[in-house]
Amino acid sequence: MSVLTNNLELFLRLFGQTLQLFAISAVLSLVLGTLLAALRVSPVPVFRAIGATYVTVLRNTPLTLVFVFFLFAYPLLEILRIEPYTAAVVALTLYTAAFVCEVVRSGINTVPVGQAEASRALGLTFTQMLGNVVLPQALRSVVPPMTSTMIALLKNTTVASGFAVPQAGSIRDALSEQGDNVLFGLIWVAIGFVVLVMPLTYVQQVFEKRWSVAR
Amino acid sequence: MSMVLFDVPGPKARVRHKILAVAGIAVALAAVAYVVMRFIATEQFTARRLDWINYKQIQLSLLEAIGNTLSAFAIGAVLALVFGALFAAARLSDHAWVRTPAAVIVEIFRAIPLVIMMFFFYYGLPSTGIKMSAFTAVVVSLMLYNGSVLAEIFRAGINSLPKGQSEAAYALGMRKTQVMTFVLLPQALRAMLPTIISQLVVLLKDTALGFLITFEELLRWGTLIGGDAVNFGRPMISVMIVVALIYIGMCLLLTWLATYLEKRNRRNKKVIKTDNDDAGQVQLGNASAAVGGVTV
Numbered sequence: 001m002s003v004l005t006n007n008l009e010l011f012l013r014l015f016g017q018t019l020q021l022f023a024i025s026a027v028l029s030l031v032l033g034t035l036l037a038a039l040r041v042s043p044v045p046v047f048r049a050i051g052a053t054y055v056t057v058l059r060n061t062p063l064t065l066v067f068v069f070f071l072f073a074y075p076l077l078e079i080l081r082i083e084p085y086t087a088a089v090v091a092l093t094l095y096t097a098a099f100v101c102e103v104v105r106s107g108i109n110t111v112p113v114g115q116a117e118a119s120r121a122l123g124l125t126f127t128q129m130l131g132n133v134v135l136p137q138a139l140r141s142v143v144p145p146m147t148s149t150m151i152a153l154l155k156n157t158t159v160a161s162g163f164a165v166p167q168a169g170s171i172r173d174a175l176s177e178q179g180d181n182v183l184f185g186l187i188w189v190a191i192g193f194v195v196l197v198m199p200l201t202y203v204q205q206v207f208e209k210r211w212s213v214a215r
Numbered sequence: 216m217s218m219v220l221f222d223v224p225g226p227k228a229r230v231r232h233k234i235l236a237v238a239g240i241a242v243a244l245a246a247v248a249y250v251v252m253r254f255i256a257t258e259q260f261t262a263r264r265l266d267w268i269n270y271k272q273i274q275l276s277l278l279e280a281i282g283n284t285l286s287a288f289a290i291g292a293v294l295a296l297v298f299g300a301l302f303a304a305a306r307l308s309d310h311a312w313v314r315t316p317a318a319v320i321v322e323i324f325r326a327i328p329l330v331i332m333m334f335f336f337y338y339g340l341p342s343t344g345i346k347m348s349a350f351t352a353v354v355v356s357l358m359l360y361n362g363s364v365l366a367e368i369f370r371a372g373i374n375s376l377p378k379g380q381s382e383a384a385y386a387l388g389m390r391k392t393q394v395m396t397f398v399l400l401p402q403a404l405r406a407m408l409p410t411i412i413s414q415l416v417v418l419l420k421d422t423a424l425g426f427l428i429t430f431e432e433l434l435r436w437g438t439l440i441g442g443d444a445v446n447f448g449r450p451m452i453s454v455m456i457v458v459a460l461i462y463i464g465m466c467l468l469l470t471w472l473a474t475y476l477e478k479r480n481r482r483n484k485k486v487i488k489t490d491n492d493d494a495g496q497v498q499l500g501n502a503s504a505a506v507g508g509v510t511v
Binding site: 041043044045046047050056057059060061062063064065068069072073076077078079108116120126129130134155156157158159161162168169172176181182183185186187189190193194197198201 | 228236240322339422
């Protein structure tokens with residue numbers, strides 16, 4: 001307990017950093033992932049191929065490798081200097097976007113073809129069909145897996161601790177430098193994550209239960 | 216492709232799609248060309264920076280690193296499957312005193328990031344006198360985390376079976392263990408196999424987190440060779456491309472195994488269906504014979 005109370009400021013600051021890293025990467029990956037999903041369901045085969053290649057490559061690469069690439073290899077290309085923090089955001093965003101893309105795409109695919117055909121037969125425009133018919137139905141099957149993806153992103157932010165980007169995973173470094181008990185420090189970090197993740201899991205389960213009945 | 220959103224294209228739309236396709240190819244090629252130009256401009260593929268491929272010592276160390284990654288994966292996967300099976304069984308138990316602690320443990324391990332677990336086992340535990348090698352820390356963390364996820368997958372798979380299956384088995388007088396091993400598990404395992412294998416792909420990728428606790432696996436090998444400024448002038452780019460290709464190759468092999476099993480699965484179901492139809496016909500024949508017997 002004393003590890004936590006003595007270093008409360010450190011814990012709060014670094015968990016704040018984790019949440020910040022999470023929030024920025026979450027927003028960016030949702031945007032990028034949705035764009036990629038738009039590519040993957042587009043009627044143009046080339047766009048679909050581009051989206052599919054991106055998803056296959058990023059989904060089968062370890063996140064740590066993406067981090068290594070952006071922190072150790074990318075600077076050698078001398079394109080644009082980026083801070084380690086930005087590099088971490090880029091790595092997390094690119095990696096998570098592939099998963100977001102798959103969630104959105106499979107969500108759209110769960111909508112029966114008849115729904116879109118019927119709305120076209122009724123003379124709805126493309127945007128009306130998308131906004132009033134397809135997306136509201138797709139959303140139901142998107143939200144639960146999207147929550148899991150976001151939980152994974154929150155936990156994945158700790159990978160940044162291997163690359164000198166301050167977040168909750170770096171509490172260990174700080175504690176061992178001060179000579180504090182690392183074991184209890186790490187237990188408190190773990191508890192912190194449990195506290196952050198549990199409500200999200202609960203929300204996900206509620207959505208899953210409430211909406212799975214609908215179809 | 217998804218036919219939900221778009222109608223079959225007419226002549227105008229086809230022309231538009233062709234123009235968009237050309238534009239898409241142009242953008243993609245431009246992006247690739249820019250990256251390749253940067254590779255050339257910063258001399259990433261000069262003879263000196265590719266020289267590492269020629270050394271036998273480095274080739275052997277690469278094999279060793281892949282071996283370490285794969286053995287962490289193999290042992291971690293087996294342990295995670297066992298852990299998952301045990302905890303799924305515990306969560307499905309009829310006794311609340313078994314069910315509740317199992318549920319709590321599974322939920323907690325699912326919520327803790329793998330990195331924190333690895334730190335805990337590798338940096339935290341030694342202060343209590345328990346020393347673990349990096350390999351053990353990686354394997355134990357992989358077991359706890361992926362085992363918990365697998366426990367949830369197993370549980371969901373068994374819960375998704377129609378209730379009639381277990382009810383019928385109980386009605387036949389089977390014990391709980393018999394119902395589980397003879398009736399529920401064979402059906403659930405078949406349905407869950409693709410999900411289990413995609414979780415194993417996650418486990419394979421997660422071995423790379425061992426990099427953070429100095430486990431000598433493929434990624435660490437890559438950073439060591441790639442960071443060698445003295446002999447090869449930091450061939451990080453070329454080494455990382457090789458490492459990424461190896462990881463993607465291994466994961467895709469596993470994914471293909473999953474799709475293959477899924478396909479075989481579907482085919483098997485059809486076979487079973489015709490078998491059942493035959494069985495139905497045989498039964499019908501018997502029934503009519505029996506009926507005939509009664510009338511005679």
